[in-house]
Every structure is written in C-alpha cells, then in structure tokens.
Amino acid sequence: MADSEADGLSPRDYDARDLKRLIDVADTEGNTKALARADLALSRAFAALVADMRRPARGVKMRYIDQEAEPKPPSPADVVRAASLAPSLTDYIQTAGWMSALYMRLRSARAHYLDTWGGLPAVQIPEGVKLRPGGKAPEITLLRHRLGLSDGIAYDKALAAKVKAFQTDHGLKPDGVAGAMTIAALNDGPDRYDRLLALNLERARVLPGPWTRHVVVDAASARLWYYSKGALDGTMKVVAGTKETQTPMMAGMIRYATLNPYWNIPSDLVERKVAPKILSGASLKSLRYEALSDWSANPAPLAQSAIDWRAVAAGQSEVRVRQLPGGNNAMGRIKFMFPNDLGIYLHDTPQRDLFAKEDRHYSNGCVRLEDAQRLGRWFFGKTPTTDSDAPEQHEPLPQPVPVFLTYLTAVPTAQGVQFLPDVYGRDGE
Structure with a gap:
C-alpha cells in the first residue's frame, strides 16, 4: 500500500x-x-x-x-x-502475484529508469553535431553535464560507457557515438520516457497474473510468453504484422488447433501476387493453390479458366484462393484458433529465416510462431498429431486458454528497461 x-x-x-x-x-x-x-x-x-x-x-x-x-x-x-x-x-x-509478471518487471524497470536517468540535468545539446570518443568538441562539455559526469571537454572512456548505457536503455544502437538520434533522445528528457513507461504499464495492467493459465503476445517486441501455476512456462520469438497490416491489440480464448491447415490468401495478395503469376503462365496446380466459389464452409471449386484473372489483377473482381496443406504452406503444420472477425490467429510457418532478424514485423497481422510444436505440447500436454493427411483437422483444447495480443514499446531487461521503436505509431494516440 x-x-x-x-x-x-x-x-x-x-x-x-x-x-x-x-x-x-x-x-x-x-x-x-x-x-x-x-x-x-x-x-x-x-x-x-x-x-x-x-x-x-x-x-x-x-x-x-x-x-x-x-x-x-x-x-x-x-x-x-x-x-x-x-x-x-x-x-x-x-511479488503482487495477482498482477502480470510483465507488469511487475516493468514497474520495477520504471523505478530503475527514474533512479538512473530521471535526476540528471535537463541540458539541451545542439543538434547537427556528432560527438565521438577521442573528440574534443565544445559540445562534449554539455554532453558530460547532461549525463551527470564531471566537467571537461574530453570524450573519454567514462563518457563513452555512459552514452552506451543511455543508448541501450533507449532502444538505440549502443555504439558510444552521440549522433542525431542519441542527441534527440537526450534532448527529449526523462519526462517523455516516464510517460511512455506509464503508458506501457497501463497496457500491461490488463494482463492476467501468472496463476491464470494464459498466453501473451507482444507485437512491438515480437515475442510470446506463456504462464501457468504462478510461473513462466516458456517464451519464444514470433513474427508480427507489418506497419501496414498491424497485429491488433485484442484478447480472446484459444479453443482449438487446426492441423494440416489451408491458407486462405487475403484478397489483396490474390490481386497483387497470385493473379500476376497466373497471367505470366503459372497454374494454380503448380502453385498448390485452388480457387473457390465463395467464403462459405463448403465452397465449390472453380476451374482456373473460369476466372477473369485480368479483372482480379486490376482489382475489379475478387476470387477466393487458398493454399493447399503441406510443408510449404504459409500456415505450416498447425494453427491455434481464437475465433474472431479479423482472421487473426497463431500459426506455424516454413519461413524460419525471419526469426533470426532483430525486427520481425513481416506478417499480414497473424502471429507466426518460432516453435509451434512446443506451444502445442503446452496446450495439449502432448504433441498434437494427425491420423491422416486429410486437410483442416480440428482438435479442441482440453481447456480453452486466454490469449492477449498487446503492444509494449517499453520492455524490462536484465539491466533495467529498453524502449523499442513505435512501429505501429500507437504511442502518440
């Protein structure tokens, strides 16, 4: 209290x-x-x-x-x-066990941030300069004062270390050079970052405590965590939506898994990617696609020749196209469904190279999983498997599990806190 x-x-x-x-x-x-x-x-x-x-x-x-x-x-x-x-x-x-572990770590990180950076002088450093180790520019005196170091004009090891620490905590490349982005962050002062921390605390406030079995996906850092019985059970990288096709902030109940899934290709991708390939001579069969009459549960197949692909490519007509199950299917081998009208879900992916990237915002809004099989074992208590190669086999979870898709642009680290790029531009709303 x-x-x-x-x-x-x-x-x-x-x-x-x-x-x-x-x-x-x-x-x-x-x-x-x-x-x-x-x-x-x-x-x-x-x-x-x-x-x-x-x-x-x-x-x-x-x-x-x-x-x-x-x-x-x-x-x-x-x-x-x-x-x-x-x-x-x-x-x-x-430990405030009724609150999300992410909330409590961010709460502690906020206190650490204010202790580390909050009490330093609000000195403005002229823009347009680039200060680096070994330099002796007059602006270095202002930089030293801003970071709480002794007076002087030397860009020494102590100043370089302080600049690197500041860069690390503010989501910047920790190279020890005070360039345009570092100086802009320094000139913003701690108040702006404290407001960002407070905003992200409010986002984390709605997440359950670890005694509730649940999954959290953070679209900003492109990571996933899953909790039960008061503890973190695991974490993994994910691929989240692009700036144009954002992963929304939403919460629902994961109710079933679909094995050997189809991929229903979004209409804009059919227009921009599929139709031009057909017009260039490819066939639906060679691409492992099929065209369908409508979006109902039991649509009739359409022959490739029955579709005006020029009209589809021009955006004058739409057709439902889906990718057949298999190793190269964009959904991978399994997807986890929390039914919603936005068509958002968690799924496997064959594009493993994206998980090696620091920025993982490449999807059309859905969440691609680094290790879908591991998450499946957590959901079911065993590895989910199929009895045949039949497509779209639905397996209900033993118990529905809440999933929270959030957006945390300030995240706790082992050293304190790190500010992430506001990829979706939501911090200013």
Whole structure:
C-alpha cells in the first residue's frame, strides 16, 4: 500500500495509519475480537488494493472478443481466496502475484529508469553535431553535464560507457557515438520516457497474473510468453504484422488447433501476387493453390479458366484462393484458433529465416510462431498429431486458454528497461 504510487494509486486511499493502529491493538490485547477486527480490516484493504491495481485504464484500446478474457472487478472474497491458495502468502504479496509478471518487471524497470536517468540535468545539446570518443568538441562539455559526469571537454572512456548505457536503455544502437538520434533522445528528457513507461504499464495492467493459465503476445517486441501455476512456462520469438497490416491489440480464448491447415490468401495478395503469376503462365496446380466459389464452409471449386484473372489483377473482381496443406504452406503444420472477425490467429510457418532478424514485423497481422510444436505440447500436454493427411483437422483444447495480443514499446531487461521503436505509431494516440 505504501508503494502504490508506483501503480498510479494513492496510498492515502487505504488508510494505512488506521490499519497499523488495529494491528498494534491486536498485538497488545491479543484477544480474538481484536485479532478479528485487524484481520477483517486488512482483508478489506488488501481486496481494495488488488481491485484498484487490476482496474483497466480507459485509454488502453484492448478489444475483447470473448467475455471470458475480459478483466472483471474481483470481489473481496475472490481476492482473499486467491491469496489463500498461494503456497506462500508473503511471496504472493511481495511479488503482487495477482498482477502480470510483465507488469511487475516493468514497474520495477520504471523505478530503475527514474533512479538512473530521471535526476540528471535537463541540458539541451545542439543538434547537427556528432560527438565521438577521442573528440574534443565544445559540445562534449554539455554532453558530460547532461549525463551527470564531471566537467571537461574530453570524450573519454567514462563518457563513452555512459552514452552506451543511455543508448541501450533507449532502444538505440549502443555504439558510444552521440549522433542525431542519441542527441534527440537526450534532448527529449526523462519526462517523455516516464510517460511512455506509464503508458506501457497501463497496457500491461490488463494482463492476467501468472496463476491464470494464459498466453501473451507482444507485437512491438515480437515475442510470446506463456504462464501457468504462478510461473513462466516458456517464451519464444514470433513474427508480427507489418506497419501496414498491424497485429491488433485484442484478447480472446484459444479453443482449438487446426492441423494440416489451408491458407486462405487475403484478397489483396490474390490481386497483387497470385493473379500476376497466373497471367505470366503459372497454374494454380503448380502453385498448390485452388480457387473457390465463395467464403462459405463448403465452397465449390472453380476451374482456373473460369476466372477473369485480368479483372482480379486490376482489382475489379475478387476470387477466393487458398493454399493447399503441406510443408510449404504459409500456415505450416498447425494453427491455434481464437475465433474472431479479423482472421487473426497463431500459426506455424516454413519461413524460419525471419526469426533470426532483430525486427520481425513481416506478417499480414497473424502471429507466426518460432516453435509451434512446443506451444502445442503446452496446450495439449502432448504433441498434437494427425491420423491422416486429410486437410483442416480440428482438435479442441482440453481447456480453452486466454490469449492477449498487446503492444509494449517499453520492455524490462536484465539491466533495467529498453524502449523499442513505435512501429505501429500507437504511442502518440
């Protein structure tokens, strides 16, 4: 309660002074009534604190496609019951086990960031200069002052190390050279970055605590985490949507897996990629595609010759085209479905080279998984397999699992915090 300012709350709301008085009375008198009064007061205050910490911010645009995934105000009984089930009440409270582990790490990272960079002088450094180790430009004095070092004009090892640390924490290349981007970040001052940290804390606030079995996908860093029984069970890289085809902020319930999936090719890709190939002499069969009459569950196949491909390429006509299952299918061998009207899901992929890239924003909005089989084993308790090569085999999960697609442009690291590029331009909304 005393630390709740870090959560955007007011410690005064929980009347800590009165709680301490009740505890002192219980300690002094030691009778059942005094203990009961203290216990009830502490339980009510704890329930209020948890409910306030869990309350979503109005400005976070998370879309909930399943009611089960939408945060609901916990009742005092729910709060106390969840705490009583934890192996250690002390650990549960000290780690705020009702909050997402990502939230708590980001909360600590914010405190570390403010301690490291928040109290330094707000000195403006002239733009258009490039300061590097070994240099002796007059602007180096301003740079040293801005980063809290002793006066001087030398770009020495201490200054280079400080610049590298600043660059690392602010999502810049840590080369120790104060160029245009580093100077712009320095001139922004800590206030802007503290606001970014506060915004990302609000985004993380809606994520469940680790005692809820769930999956988190962060489109900004292109990573995935999965939790259960109070612990992180695993993490992996993902490929998220491009700037033009963004992975949305949404939450739903993963209900089933589809093995040997088709890939229903988006209409714009049929227009831009498929139709030109057909017009250049390729065939649907050679591409392992098939054309269909409509988007129903049981569409009729269309002959390639029955389609006006010039009209499709010109955007004057649309046709449904899907890729047949197989090793080269864009969906890979399996996809995990949380039914939604945007056609977003998690899936395997044959394009393994993309996971070696630092920036992994290449998809059409869906989430490509670095290790779909490992995630499948976590969902099912075994490796999901098929009995035949038949396409689109649906396998319901033993229990639906919530999935949260979020967007964290400030992420906790082992050293503190790192700011990531705002690929989708959402931080300014």
